[in-house]
Amino acid sequence: xxxxxxxxxxxxxxxxxxxxxxxxxxxxxxxxxxxxxxxxxxxxxxxxxxxxxxxxxxxxxxxxxxxxxxxxxxxxxxxxxxxxxxxxxxxxxxxxxxxxxxxxxxxxxxxxxxxxxxxxxxxxxxxxxxxxxxxxxxxxxxxxxxxxxxxxxxxxxxxxxxxxxxxxxxxxxxxxxxxxxxxxxxxxxxxxxxxxxxxxxxxxxxxxxxxxxxxxxxxxxxxxxxxxxxxxxxxxxxxxxxxxxxxxxxxxxxxxxxxxxxxxxxxxxxxxxxxxxxxxxxxxx
Numbered sequence: 434x435x436x437x438x439x440x441x442x443x444x445x446x447x448x449x450x451x452x453x454x455x456x457x458x459x460x461x462x463x464x465x466x467x468x469x470x471x472x473x474x475x476x477x478x479x480x481x482x483x484x485x486x487x488x489x490x491x492x493x494x495x496x497x498x499x500x501x502x503x504x505x506x507x508x509x510x511x512x513x514x515x516x517x518x519x520x521x522x523x524x525x526x527x528x529x530x531x532x533x534x535x536x537x538x539x540x541x542x543x544x545x546x547x548x549x550x551x552x553x554x555x556x557x558x559x560x561x562x563x564x565x566x567x568x569x570x571x572x573x574x575x576x577x578x579x580x581x582x583x584x585x586x587x588x589x590x591x592x593x594x595x596x597x598x599x600x601x602x603x604x605x606x607x608x609x610x611x612x613x614x615x616x617x618x619x620x621x622x623x624x625x626x627x628x629x630x631x632x633x634x635x636x637x638x639x640x641x642x643x644x645x646x647x648x649x650x651x652x653x654x655x656x657x658x659x660x661x662x663x664x665x666x667x668x669x670x671x672x673x674x675x676x677x678x679x680x681x682x683x684x685x686x687x688x689x690x691x692x693x694x695x696x697x698x699x700x701x702x703x704x705x706x707x708x709x710x711x712x713x714x715x716x717x718x
Contacts, residue, residue: 451496547588
């Protein structure tokens with residue numbers, strides 16, 4: 434079997450230095466659709482270096498592209514076909530606001546391997562700290578089709594009861610035709626998001642948007658509409674990737690406000706509100 438769960442979990446963590454600057458932050462923000470309208474003061478917080486605030490989801494690409502997904506596939510005990518890999522979910526805990534520029538130490542390891550029967554799920558944990566202490570913790574759930582069935586632990590389901598009642602807020606966000614091409618410049622070079630032939634081999638009619646791009650678009654919508662644009666209020670952000678997004682589509686983002694949290698559901702408007710993000714929670718101050 435290409436996945437040796439025991440070997441993967443027991444492997445020594447990988448530690449490396451990462452660095453980022455304001456240009457990296459601006460590029461990420463543009464990759465998730467910031468800057469429209471270009472002269473809007475609220476958008477300039479994401480695009481103009483003299484006013485720059487860092488959306489916490491930048492942590493998923495800071496310094497090394499997509500550490501949870503790509504580097505997780507090269508850990509000891511993991512040998513899989515990239516065409517069978519999907520990003521199943523993501524959780525992010527912010528220990529303090531992300532600086533516009535910085536250097537830090539990132540420590541990554543396989544925290545768990547779950548047997549879902551027809552698939553395996555790798556939990557790739559990345560902990561990042563700088564000289565002042567912990568900055569953030571990322572958990573990426575990596576879904577590998579056809580690699581389950583060895584009798585291992587199924588792991589937690591992660592499914593939440595649906596929010597009750599009508600959403601408090603509903604916004605729509607258009608995804609540009611070139612959104613995936615722009616977003617991948619932040620470091621996730623998986624050809625699934627750019628190469629039509631590779632996408633067909635992977636079972637899709639055309640390249641799909643990065644799940645983490647949808648993740649960023651959604652967090653920005655929550656911050657802008659519920660948190661008054663204050664990125665420092667975000668404490669954690671978790672989601673399950675329930676479906677794909679194709680560049681050029683429109684996201685419908687529904688929000689239910691709770692005490693110190695926002696429940697979110699995201700769907701693709703043009704495909705009869707097909708679910709895209711589910712079991713999504715943003716915790717905040």
